[in-house]
Amino acid sequence: GAVVSQHPSRVICKSGTSVKIECRSLDFQATTMFWYRQFPKQSLMLMATSNEGSKATYEQGVEKDKFLINHASLTLSTLTVTSAHPEDSSFYICSARASGVKNTQYFGPGTRLTVL
Amino acid sequence: KQEVTQIPAALSVPEGENLVLNCSFTDSAIYNLQWFRQDPGKGLTSLLLIQSSQREQTSGRLNASLDKSSGRSTLYIAASQPGDSATYLCALTGANNLFFGTGTRLTVIP
Numbered sequence A: 001g002a003v004v005s006q007h008p009s010r011v012i013c014k015s016g017t018s019v020k021i022e023c024r025s026l027d028f029q030a031t032t033m034f035w036y037r038q039f040p041k042q043s044l045m046l047m048a049t050s051n052e053g054s055k056a057t058y059e060q061g062v063e064k065d066k067f068l069i070n071h072a073s074l075t076l077s078t079l080t081v082t083s084a085h086p087e088d089s090s091f092y093i094c095s096a097r098a099s100g101v102k103n104t105q106y107f108g109p110g111t112r113l114t115v116l
Numbered sequence B: 001k002q003e004v005t006q007i008p009a010a011l012s013v014p015e016g017e018n019l020v021l022n023c024s025f026t027d028s029a030i031y032n033l034q035w036f037r038q039d040p041g042k043g044l045t046s047l048l049l050i051q052s053s054q055r056e057q058t059s060g061r062l063n064a065s066l067d068k069s070s071g072r073s074t075l076y077i078a079a080s081q082p083g084d085s086a087t088y089l090c091a092l093t094g095a096n097n098l099f100f101g102t103g104t105r106l107t108v109i110p
Helices: none
Strands: A004-007 A010-013 A019-025 A030-038 A045-051 A067-073 A076-081 A090-098 A105-107 A111-115 B004-007 B010-014 B019-025 B032-038 B044-051 B056-059 B062-067 B072-077 B086-093 B098-100 B104-109
Touching: A004 A090, A010 A019, A019 A030, A019 A090, A019 A111, A030 A067, A030 A076, A045 A067, A076 A090, B004 B086, B010 B019, B019 B032, B019 B086, B019 B104, B032 B062, B032 B072, B044 B056, B044 B062, B044 B072, B072 B086
Parallel strands: A010 A111, B010 B104
Antiparallel strands: A004 A019, A019 A076, A030 A045, A030 A090, A067 A076, A090 A105, A090 A111, B004 B019, B019 B072, B032 B044, B032 B086, B056 B062, B062 B072, B086 B098, B086 B104
16 A cells, blocks of 8 residues: 655754654655644644645645745655744644545654654 | 534543444535544554445444434444554545544543
């Protein structure tokens, strides 16, 4: 089946630093990738949708200048949390939608970000 | 906007018991519905996928049903085991994205 990886799986950083999270589709091409955030004891919330080669579409309330998304190829999307603060500590999960397969998303294993 | 609700938020059952998790949604214009399992601090594991035209899907001890007219889905777990302890999320696929429920945290007591 379709496999999506995320790197790193866990990251701890100091407040004010930037953190980059990678999302890769390993065995298929993903024209669309999604980034979700999950705070403790809450469900997943969509942050943004990115299409390969174009700008990401951010959900209301998500700061595009803080959460930079790049989807430069059909197998890689990156989320950069700029100037991270403790309130950005969360579980970030990406998903990828395969080309030609409508509405089927494959999820990555997630990245646990802790900002000290 | 689609709203997805899962009740109960938490459930504890003794090992061996059969149980039902509920998921309700407000907009029946969906492509499919999925049930996921999430272990603490982990990502999502897809359990069952029901297409919009289907009524149910079964996999091992799991059975999921879908009733679009009433905006409901259930996940039935037979003969529960301690290893079933996790948070279960339902998610509906709309035109462009998934809408997740709030989850039910299941604890199966040995």
